Amino acid sequence: MSRIAFVKDARNPGSYVPRDRAGVSIEDRGFLFSDSIYEVCEVRDGGLVDEQRHLDRYVASLNALSLASPMPIRSLQLVLRETIRRNHVRNGVLYFQVTRGAARRDHAFPDPPVQATLTVFVTPVNTTVRDARAAAGVEVKTLPDDRWTRRDIKSTSLLPNVLAKQAAREAGAYEAWLVDKAGFITEGSSTNAWIVTDTGTIVTRPLSEDILPGISRSIVLDAAASLQIPVEERVFTVAEAKAAAEAFLSSSSAVLFPVVGIDGVAVGGGEAGPVTLRLRAFSRAISQVSGAQLPSI
């Protein structure tokens, strides 16, 4: 059982607390305004996967919101490792979030600034379920992308993502693939979207403010380069995706899941395709796992 969280805020200089009693102020700006950013990293064999890439994106997210890290990066790394260690999680997902802190409710930033809030927790993943999903593939449902225009920032403003995921689940699909006004797929509600063409080229939307720069997306691109699989970073329509040889999605928690159906239309004969499975295996193999052996602090 995962039971220990880390909290640092105006009332708490930073401590590990029972997760069910961990809390922040009702005036916390993350709670009131989603004035906050977050990261989700895979935990594998007790270590953090692709930690440096997550930390780089964390800093980019902070900068986008003019937030400062509540602690030096090296200290944060120690807290992340210690949270994993205290919870005895071998395989799971680590979540951490920074908000602008608690202050009298006013949309403008507090002046003077207040202590930012940092929360960290880790949740074990059932690897049997995940690996079964990776072998069998998942269905996705397409829905309009009605999010704000700065989807490149990993902020906690996720209401449209939540509603899209729920609509997908109610339709019996695992994920929602979001579609822009021109009919092109942007990404999933919590994953990046990919197709494989008849000629074996993998296609994914180029980075812009339209999508999150997924860490697993960057790993899949590295894997494709190593495997000499051709890549096109370009937009693609729902019709092209439905007619594709293969499709898949990527995220830190899934790594890579084959997509075997879109809106009930079978993709790749309704089975995980060979390019997808090669990329999944290689992406896992080249991921950097750090911190697993670090002693406790």
Ligand code: PLP
């Ligand atoms: N796109 C969105 C909207 C996401 O929320 C996520 C992950 O949460 C991703 C893509 C995948 O990003 P990553 O590979 O860093 O997990």
